Protein backbone atom coordinates (compact mmCIF):
# COMPACT_ATOMS: atom_id res chain seq x y z
CA UNK A 1 0.00 0.00 0.00
CA UNK A 2 1.23 3.50 -0.76
CA UNK A 3 2.31 5.90 1.95
CA UNK A 4 0.09 8.87 2.73
CA UNK A 5 2.88 11.38 2.33
CA UNK A 6 6.49 11.58 1.23
CA UNK A 7 8.69 14.58 2.02
CA UNK A 8 11.51 14.40 -0.46
CA UNK A 9 14.99 15.77 -0.87
CA UNK A 10 15.20 18.02 2.17
CA UNK A 11 17.90 18.26 4.82
CA UNK A 12 16.63 16.58 7.97
CA UNK A 13 17.82 18.31 11.12
CA UNK A 14 17.72 16.76 14.57
CA UNK A 15 19.08 17.98 17.90
CA UNK A 16 22.39 16.26 17.09
CA UNK A 17 22.92 16.10 13.31
CA UNK A 18 21.76 16.92 9.78
CA UNK A 19 21.51 14.71 6.68
CA UNK A 20 19.66 14.60 3.38
CA UNK A 21 16.87 11.98 3.28
CA UNK A 22 13.22 11.41 2.44
CA UNK A 23 10.53 10.92 5.08
CA UNK A 24 7.56 8.59 4.62
CA UNK A 25 4.33 9.12 6.57
CA UNK A 26 1.38 6.81 7.15
CA UNK A 27 -1.50 7.18 9.60
CA UNK A 28 -0.03 10.40 10.95
CA UNK A 29 3.25 8.73 11.95
CA UNK A 30 6.73 8.71 10.47
CA UNK A 31 7.12 5.17 9.13
CA UNK A 32 10.23 5.47 7.01
CA UNK A 33 13.34 7.64 6.72
CA UNK A 34 15.54 6.66 3.79
CA UNK A 35 17.36 7.82 0.70
CA UNK A 36 14.46 7.53 -1.76
CA UNK A 37 10.76 7.22 -0.98
CA UNK A 38 8.52 7.16 -4.02
CA UNK A 39 5.26 5.36 -3.47
CA UNK A 40 3.08 7.98 -1.77
CA UNK A 41 -0.34 9.53 -2.38
CA UNK A 42 1.06 13.02 -1.72
CA UNK A 43 4.60 14.22 -2.30
CA UNK A 44 6.14 17.41 -0.95
CA UNK A 45 9.33 18.52 -2.63
CA UNK A 46 11.65 19.78 0.10
CA UNK A 47 14.72 20.24 -2.08
CA UNK A 48 16.78 23.10 -0.70
CA UNK A 49 14.74 23.25 2.50
CA UNK A 50 15.52 22.20 6.06
CA UNK A 51 13.20 19.56 7.53
CA UNK A 52 12.80 20.03 11.28
CA UNK A 53 10.60 18.50 13.97
CA UNK A 54 7.63 20.82 14.52
CA UNK A 55 8.12 23.47 17.15
CA UNK A 56 7.09 22.57 20.69
CA UNK A 57 6.30 25.72 22.64
CA UNK A 58 6.54 24.83 26.31
CA UNK A 59 5.10 28.10 27.68
CA UNK A 60 1.89 29.61 26.33
CA UNK A 61 -1.04 31.40 27.97
CA UNK A 62 -4.46 31.17 26.29
CA UNK A 63 -7.90 32.14 27.60
CA UNK A 64 -6.63 32.70 31.12
CA UNK A 65 -8.92 34.80 33.29
CA UNK A 66 -7.37 37.87 34.94
CA UNK A 67 -8.33 39.48 38.23
CA UNK A 68 -8.82 42.99 36.80
CA UNK A 69 -11.24 42.39 33.92
CA UNK A 70 -8.62 42.52 31.17
CA UNK A 71 -8.99 39.72 28.66
CA UNK A 72 -6.38 37.59 26.97
CA UNK A 73 -6.39 38.32 23.26
CA UNK A 74 -6.12 34.67 22.24
CA UNK A 75 -8.41 31.76 22.81
CA UNK A 76 -7.51 28.22 21.79
CA UNK A 77 -8.51 28.76 18.19
CA UNK A 78 -6.62 31.98 17.46
CA UNK A 79 -3.69 31.00 19.67
CA UNK A 80 -3.17 27.64 17.98
CA UNK A 81 -3.70 29.17 14.51
CA UNK A 82 -0.93 31.63 15.31
CA UNK A 83 1.22 28.76 16.60
CA UNK A 84 0.72 26.78 13.37
CA UNK A 85 1.61 29.81 11.24
CA UNK A 86 4.85 30.13 13.21
CA UNK A 87 5.99 26.53 12.64
CA UNK A 88 4.67 24.92 15.83
CA UNK A 89 2.86 21.61 16.07
CA UNK A 90 2.50 21.34 19.85
CA UNK A 91 2.01 23.98 22.50
CA UNK A 92 1.71 23.76 26.26
CA UNK A 93 -0.73 26.32 27.66
CA UNK A 94 -1.57 26.53 31.34
CA UNK A 95 -4.67 25.37 33.17
CA UNK A 96 -4.88 27.94 35.91
CA UNK A 97 -6.38 27.26 39.32
CA UNK A 98 -8.07 30.39 40.59
CA UNK A 99 -7.79 30.88 44.34
CA UNK A 100 -10.67 29.32 46.23
CA UNK A 101 -11.47 26.86 43.47
CA UNK A 102 -10.88 23.19 42.82
CA UNK A 103 -7.86 22.61 40.56
CA UNK A 104 -9.61 19.63 38.96
CA UNK A 105 -12.65 21.75 38.16
CA UNK A 106 -10.45 24.41 36.55
CA UNK A 107 -8.67 21.78 34.45
CA UNK A 108 -12.03 20.50 33.21
CA UNK A 109 -12.95 24.03 32.13
CA UNK A 110 -9.75 24.43 30.11
CA UNK A 111 -10.54 21.17 28.33
CA UNK A 112 -13.95 22.57 27.45
CA UNK A 113 -12.32 25.73 26.07
CA UNK A 114 -9.83 23.72 24.00
CA UNK A 115 -11.99 20.82 22.81
CA UNK A 116 -12.59 20.96 19.05
CA UNK A 117 -10.99 24.41 18.75
CA UNK A 118 -7.29 23.68 18.31
CA UNK A 119 -5.26 23.71 15.09
CA UNK A 120 -2.16 22.19 16.72
CA UNK A 121 -1.70 19.61 19.46
CA UNK A 122 -2.04 20.86 23.00
CA UNK A 123 -1.15 19.68 26.47
CA UNK A 124 -1.65 21.48 29.77
CA UNK A 125 0.71 22.51 32.52
CA UNK A 126 -1.15 23.26 35.73
CA UNK A 127 -0.85 26.48 37.74
CA UNK A 128 -1.26 25.85 41.45
CA UNK A 129 -2.38 29.04 43.19
CA UNK A 130 -4.26 27.61 46.16
CA UNK A 131 -2.56 24.54 47.64
CA UNK A 132 -5.28 23.47 50.06
CA UNK A 133 -5.04 20.07 51.78
CA UNK A 134 -7.55 18.80 49.20
CA UNK A 135 -5.37 20.01 46.32
CA UNK A 136 -2.12 18.72 47.82
CA UNK A 137 -3.50 15.44 49.08
CA UNK A 138 -5.94 14.40 46.38
CA UNK A 139 -6.25 16.61 43.32
CA UNK A 140 -2.60 17.10 42.39
CA UNK A 141 -1.56 13.44 42.80
CA UNK A 142 -4.56 12.31 40.73
CA UNK A 143 -3.91 14.91 38.03
CA UNK A 144 -0.26 13.89 37.69
CA UNK A 145 -1.34 10.28 37.26
CA UNK A 146 -3.79 11.46 34.58
CA UNK A 147 -0.94 12.94 32.52
CA UNK A 148 -0.62 16.51 33.79
CA UNK A 149 2.97 15.94 34.78
CA UNK A 150 4.17 19.51 35.29
CA UNK A 151 2.94 22.53 37.16
CA UNK A 152 3.89 26.15 37.55
CA UNK A 153 4.06 28.09 40.78
CA UNK A 154 4.42 31.84 41.22
CA UNK A 155 6.53 33.74 43.75
CA UNK A 156 4.78 37.02 42.90
CA UNK A 157 1.37 38.39 41.78
CA UNK A 158 -1.21 38.82 44.54
CA UNK A 159 -3.73 36.46 43.00
CA UNK A 160 -1.27 33.67 42.20
CA UNK A 161 1.71 33.77 44.54
CA UNK A 162 2.56 31.11 47.07
CA UNK A 163 4.34 31.74 50.36
CA UNK A 164 7.63 29.96 50.97
CA UNK A 165 5.92 27.35 53.13
CA UNK A 166 3.33 26.75 50.42
CA UNK A 167 6.09 26.41 47.81
CA UNK A 168 7.76 23.79 49.98
CA UNK A 169 4.48 21.90 50.43
CA UNK A 170 3.88 21.84 46.68
CA UNK A 171 7.49 20.76 46.07
CA UNK A 172 6.99 17.78 48.43
CA UNK A 173 3.99 16.65 46.40
CA UNK A 174 6.02 17.04 43.21
CA UNK A 175 8.74 14.83 44.65
CA UNK A 176 6.31 12.08 45.63
CA UNK A 177 4.43 12.16 42.32
CA UNK A 178 7.51 12.77 40.10
CA UNK A 179 6.00 15.92 38.65
CA UNK A 180 8.15 18.71 37.29
CA UNK A 181 7.77 22.15 38.90
CA UNK A 182 8.17 25.34 36.87
CA UNK A 183 8.88 28.44 38.92
CA UNK A 184 8.08 32.09 38.20
CA UNK A 185 10.94 33.51 40.23
CA UNK A 186 10.52 37.16 41.18
CA UNK A 187 10.61 38.43 44.76
CA UNK A 188 7.17 39.79 45.61
CA UNK A 189 8.03 42.12 48.50
CA UNK A 190 11.00 43.62 46.67
CA UNK A 191 8.78 44.40 43.67
CA UNK A 192 6.08 45.89 45.90
CA UNK A 193 8.65 48.03 47.70
CA UNK A 194 10.18 49.35 44.49
CA UNK A 195 6.74 49.96 43.02
CA UNK A 196 5.70 52.08 46.00
CA UNK A 197 8.90 54.12 45.85
CA UNK A 198 8.53 54.76 42.13
CA UNK A 199 4.88 55.74 42.48
CA UNK A 200 5.68 58.09 45.37
CA UNK A 201 8.08 60.00 43.14
CA UNK A 202 5.51 60.21 40.34
CA UNK A 203 7.17 57.57 38.18
CA UNK A 204 4.08 55.80 36.92
CA UNK A 205 4.69 55.37 33.16
CA UNK A 206 4.93 51.82 31.78
CA UNK A 207 8.72 52.19 31.62
CA UNK A 208 8.97 52.02 35.41
CA UNK A 209 7.64 48.48 35.37
CA UNK A 210 11.14 47.51 34.19
CA UNK A 211 12.70 49.18 37.24
CA UNK A 212 10.13 47.85 39.73
CA UNK A 213 10.68 44.30 38.48
CA UNK A 214 14.40 44.56 39.11
CA UNK A 215 16.81 41.84 38.08
CA UNK A 216 17.96 41.76 41.70
CA UNK A 217 14.50 40.62 42.77
CA UNK A 218 14.59 37.96 40.05
CA UNK A 219 18.04 36.79 41.14
CA UNK A 220 17.01 36.56 44.78
CA UNK A 221 13.86 34.59 44.02
CA UNK A 222 15.75 32.30 41.66
CA UNK A 223 18.14 31.45 44.46
CA UNK A 224 15.30 30.97 46.92
CA UNK A 225 13.47 28.61 44.54
CA UNK A 226 16.66 26.64 44.02
CA UNK A 227 17.20 26.40 47.79
CA UNK A 228 13.66 25.12 48.33
CA UNK A 229 14.16 22.59 45.54
CA UNK A 230 17.40 21.42 47.11
CA UNK A 231 15.76 21.07 50.54
CA UNK A 232 12.95 18.98 49.10
CA UNK A 233 15.20 17.14 46.63
CA UNK A 234 13.35 17.92 43.41
CA UNK A 235 14.38 19.10 39.96
CA UNK A 236 12.89 22.46 38.94
CA UNK A 237 12.58 24.60 35.85
CA UNK A 238 13.25 28.30 36.22
CA UNK A 239 11.08 29.82 33.50
CA UNK A 240 11.51 33.09 31.60
CA UNK A 241 15.05 33.85 32.78
CA UNK A 242 15.80 37.42 31.73
CA UNK A 243 19.52 38.08 32.19
CA UNK A 244 22.89 37.35 33.72
CA UNK A 245 22.07 37.56 37.44
CA UNK A 246 19.46 34.78 37.57
CA UNK A 247 21.56 32.76 35.08
CA UNK A 248 24.47 32.81 37.50
CA UNK A 249 22.28 31.33 40.22
CA UNK A 250 21.35 28.50 37.86
CA UNK A 251 25.02 27.90 37.03
CA UNK A 252 25.84 27.99 40.76
CA UNK A 253 23.26 25.28 41.40
CA UNK A 254 24.39 23.07 38.54
CA UNK A 255 28.01 23.19 39.70
CA UNK A 256 26.72 21.60 42.89
CA UNK A 257 24.97 18.86 40.97
CA UNK A 258 21.44 20.19 41.44
CA UNK A 259 18.92 19.47 38.72
CA UNK A 260 17.90 22.97 37.72
CA UNK A 261 16.57 23.48 34.21
CA UNK A 262 16.23 26.87 32.57
CA UNK A 263 14.04 28.53 30.00
CA UNK A 264 14.47 31.84 28.21
CA UNK A 265 12.24 33.63 25.70
CA UNK A 266 12.37 35.89 22.62
CA UNK A 267 11.82 39.09 24.60
CA UNK A 268 15.17 38.63 26.35
CA UNK A 269 17.12 38.53 23.07
CA UNK A 270 15.01 40.88 20.94
CA UNK A 271 13.82 43.62 23.33
CA UNK A 272 15.39 45.79 26.02
CA UNK A 273 13.94 47.87 28.80
CA UNK A 274 14.35 50.92 26.54
CA UNK A 275 11.45 49.57 24.48
CA UNK A 276 9.25 50.19 27.52
CA UNK A 277 9.92 53.91 27.11
CA UNK A 278 7.62 53.86 24.10
CA UNK A 279 7.98 56.93 21.91
CA UNK A 280 8.83 59.42 24.64
CA UNK A 281 8.20 57.84 28.03
CA UNK A 282 4.61 57.48 26.92
CA UNK A 283 2.00 54.77 27.21
CA UNK A 284 3.22 52.99 24.04
CA UNK A 285 5.70 51.34 26.36
CA UNK A 286 2.85 49.20 27.72
CA UNK A 287 3.14 47.10 24.55
CA UNK A 288 6.37 45.67 25.97
CA UNK A 289 5.33 45.17 29.60
CA UNK A 290 5.92 41.60 30.65
CA UNK A 291 7.42 39.92 33.68
CA UNK A 292 10.29 39.56 34.10
CA UNK A 293 10.85 42.58 31.85
CA UNK A 294 13.46 42.74 29.10
CA UNK A 295 16.83 43.98 30.44
CA UNK A 296 19.70 45.66 28.54
CA UNK A 297 22.21 44.85 25.79
CA UNK A 298 24.63 43.23 28.24
CA UNK A 299 21.75 41.06 29.46
CA UNK A 300 21.00 39.99 25.90
CA UNK A 301 24.66 39.05 25.42
CA UNK A 302 24.47 36.94 28.58
CA UNK A 303 21.35 35.18 27.32
CA UNK A 304 23.12 34.32 24.06
CA UNK A 305 26.02 32.87 26.04
CA UNK A 306 23.53 30.76 27.96
CA UNK A 307 21.77 29.60 24.79
CA UNK A 308 25.14 28.48 23.42
CA UNK A 309 26.73 26.94 26.50
CA UNK A 310 23.76 24.87 27.69
CA UNK A 311 22.68 27.06 30.62
CA UNK A 312 19.34 27.18 28.83
CA UNK A 313 17.57 23.95 28.00
CA UNK A 314 14.53 25.40 26.30
CA UNK A 315 13.44 28.52 24.42
CA UNK A 316 9.70 29.21 24.74
CA UNK A 317 7.50 32.14 23.82
CA UNK A 318 5.73 32.93 27.11
CA UNK A 319 2.94 34.02 24.77
CA UNK A 320 0.63 36.10 27.00
CA UNK A 321 -1.33 38.28 24.59
CA UNK A 322 -3.37 41.35 25.40
CA UNK A 323 -4.89 43.87 23.04
CA UNK A 324 -3.22 47.23 23.30
CA UNK A 325 -6.52 49.05 22.69
CA UNK A 326 -9.18 46.48 23.49
CA UNK A 327 -12.81 47.43 24.01
CA UNK A 328 -14.40 48.40 27.34
CA UNK A 329 -11.02 48.59 29.07
CA UNK A 330 -10.18 44.96 28.39
CA UNK A 331 -6.77 45.81 26.90
CA UNK A 332 -3.45 47.16 28.12
CA UNK A 333 -4.60 50.73 27.58
CA UNK A 334 -7.19 51.11 30.31
CA UNK A 335 -7.78 53.95 32.79
CA UNK A 336 -6.20 52.12 35.73
CA UNK A 337 -3.09 51.30 33.73
CA UNK A 338 -2.76 54.99 32.82
CA UNK A 339 -2.50 55.82 36.54
CA UNK A 340 0.32 53.37 37.22
CA UNK A 341 2.45 50.77 35.47
CA UNK A 342 1.43 48.31 38.15
CA UNK A 343 -2.02 47.99 36.52
CA UNK A 344 -0.72 47.29 33.00
CA UNK A 345 -1.57 43.68 32.13
CA UNK A 346 1.66 41.69 32.12
CA UNK A 347 2.53 39.77 28.99
CA UNK A 348 3.21 40.03 25.28
CA UNK A 349 2.27 37.92 22.25
CA UNK A 350 4.97 35.75 20.67
CA UNK A 351 3.89 32.21 19.78
CA UNK A 352 4.06 32.95 16.04
CA UNK A 353 7.38 34.82 16.08
CA UNK A 354 9.35 32.65 18.55
CA UNK A 355 10.91 30.34 15.97
CA UNK A 356 11.66 32.95 13.28
CA UNK A 357 13.32 35.26 15.83
CA UNK A 358 15.59 32.56 17.28
CA UNK A 359 16.36 31.18 13.82
CA UNK A 360 17.20 34.58 12.38
CA UNK A 361 19.09 36.05 15.33
CA UNK A 362 20.63 32.72 16.30
CA UNK A 363 21.17 30.41 13.33
CA UNK A 364 21.32 32.93 10.48
CA UNK A 365 23.66 35.22 12.42
CA UNK A 366 25.94 32.32 13.35
CA UNK A 367 25.37 32.45 17.11
CA UNK A 368 23.96 28.92 17.45
CA UNK A 369 23.89 25.86 15.20
CA UNK A 370 20.70 24.70 13.56
CA UNK A 371 20.91 21.50 15.64
CA UNK A 372 21.00 23.59 18.82
CA UNK A 373 17.98 25.50 17.49
CA UNK A 374 16.08 22.21 17.16
CA UNK A 375 17.16 21.13 20.63
CA UNK A 376 16.06 24.39 22.28
CA UNK A 377 12.74 24.77 20.50
CA UNK A 378 11.48 21.23 19.99
CA UNK A 379 13.47 18.24 21.27
CA UNK A 380 14.32 19.55 24.73
CA UNK A 381 10.86 20.86 25.60
CA UNK A 382 9.39 17.53 24.44
CA UNK A 383 11.81 15.61 26.67
CA UNK A 384 11.47 17.95 29.62
CA UNK A 385 7.70 17.78 29.59
CA UNK A 386 7.18 14.08 28.90
CA UNK A 387 6.20 14.20 25.22
CA UNK A 388 9.33 12.56 23.77
CA UNK A 389 9.87 10.71 21.43
CA UNK A 390 6.32 11.07 20.15
CA UNK A 391 6.97 14.82 19.80
CA UNK A 392 10.23 16.70 19.24
CA UNK A 393 11.97 14.13 17.08
CA UNK A 394 12.10 12.91 13.51
CA UNK A 395 12.37 9.15 13.97
CA UNK A 396 10.33 6.21 12.79
CA UNK A 397 7.35 5.85 15.13
CA UNK A 398 7.14 9.55 16.04
CA UNK A 399 4.16 11.71 15.13
CA UNK A 400 4.70 13.23 11.66
CA UNK A 401 4.97 16.75 13.11
CA UNK A 402 7.30 18.47 10.69
CA UNK A 403 8.20 22.00 9.73
CA UNK A 404 9.97 22.95 6.51
CA UNK A 405 12.32 25.92 6.76
CA UNK A 406 13.61 28.12 3.99
CA UNK A 407 16.96 29.35 5.31
CA UNK A 408 17.14 32.02 2.62
CA UNK A 409 13.67 33.49 2.92
CA UNK A 410 13.73 37.00 4.30
CA UNK A 411 10.69 38.69 5.78
CA UNK A 412 9.80 41.60 7.99
CA UNK A 413 7.59 40.93 11.01
CA UNK A 414 4.33 42.82 10.49
CA UNK A 415 1.22 42.74 12.64
CA UNK A 416 -0.93 42.49 9.49
CA UNK A 417 0.69 39.15 8.57
CA UNK A 418 0.26 37.52 11.99
CA UNK A 419 -2.64 35.35 13.10
CA UNK A 420 -2.80 36.04 16.81
CA UNK A 421 -5.64 37.92 18.47
CA UNK A 422 -3.52 40.82 19.68
CA UNK A 423 -3.72 44.12 17.80
CA UNK A 424 0.07 44.64 17.73
CA UNK A 425 3.34 42.76 17.82
CA UNK A 426 6.23 43.96 19.99
CA UNK A 427 8.51 42.84 17.14
CA UNK A 428 7.00 45.09 14.43
CA UNK A 429 9.56 45.85 11.72
CA UNK A 430 12.09 43.22 12.75
CA UNK A 431 13.95 41.80 9.73
CA UNK A 432 14.07 38.01 9.69
CA UNK A 433 16.26 35.67 7.64
CA UNK A 434 14.99 32.08 7.66
CA UNK A 435 11.28 31.41 7.80
CA UNK A 436 9.00 28.36 8.20
CA UNK A 437 7.25 27.70 4.88
CA UNK A 438 5.19 24.60 5.71
CA UNK A 439 3.86 23.15 8.96
CA UNK A 440 2.74 19.52 8.98
CA UNK A 441 0.73 18.14 11.90
CA UNK A 442 0.53 14.35 12.04
CA UNK A 443 0.91 14.21 8.25
CA UNK A 444 -1.53 17.01 7.42
CA UNK A 445 -0.29 20.34 6.07
CA UNK A 446 -1.71 23.04 8.34
CA UNK A 447 0.33 26.00 7.03
CA UNK A 448 1.91 26.63 3.68
CA UNK A 449 3.70 29.84 2.65
CA UNK A 450 2.15 31.81 5.48
CA UNK A 451 -1.41 30.69 4.80
CA UNK A 452 -3.00 28.53 7.47
CA UNK A 453 -4.68 25.54 5.80
CA UNK A 454 -5.53 23.64 8.95
CA UNK A 455 -8.83 23.95 10.71
CA UNK A 456 -9.97 23.85 14.29
CA UNK A 457 -10.26 20.30 15.45
CA UNK A 458 -7.05 19.24 13.69
CA UNK A 459 -5.21 19.64 16.98
CA UNK A 460 -5.62 17.03 19.68
CA UNK A 461 -5.01 16.92 23.40
CA UNK A 462 -1.85 15.05 24.46
CA UNK A 463 -1.62 13.47 27.85
CA UNK A 464 2.00 13.35 29.04
CA UNK A 465 4.46 10.94 30.65
CA UNK A 466 6.74 11.79 33.55
CA UNK A 467 9.60 14.07 32.47
CA UNK A 468 12.66 12.34 30.96
CA UNK A 469 14.74 14.22 33.53
CA UNK A 470 13.11 12.90 36.70
Ligand code: URP
Nearest residue numbers: 184290291318320346347
Ligand atom coordinates in the same frame (compact mmCIF):
# COMPACT_ATOMS: atom_id res chain seq x y z
O1 URP B 1 4.37 38.88 31.82
C1 URP B 1 4.13 37.70 31.65
N1 URP B 1 5.10 36.88 31.37
N2 URP B 1 2.90 37.23 31.79
C2 URP B 1 2.53 35.90 31.63
C3 URP B 1 2.46 35.18 32.91
C4 URP B 1 3.80 34.69 33.36
O2 URP B 1 4.22 35.05 34.42
O3 URP B 1 4.45 33.90 32.67
Ligand code: ZN
Nearest residue numbers: 184239240291
Ligand atom coordinates in the same frame (compact mmCIF):
# COMPACT_ATOMS: atom_id res chain seq x y z
ZN1 ZN C 1 5.64 33.56 34.77
Ligand code: ZN
Nearest residue numbers: 059061318320
Ligand atom coordinates in the same frame (compact mmCIF):
# COMPACT_ATOMS: atom_id res chain seq x y z
ZN1 ZN D 1 4.17 32.85 31.25
Ligand code: ZN
Nearest residue numbers: 419450451452
Ligand atom coordinates in the same frame (compact mmCIF):
# COMPACT_ATOMS: atom_id res chain seq x y z
ZN1 ZN E 1 -3.07 34.12 6.86
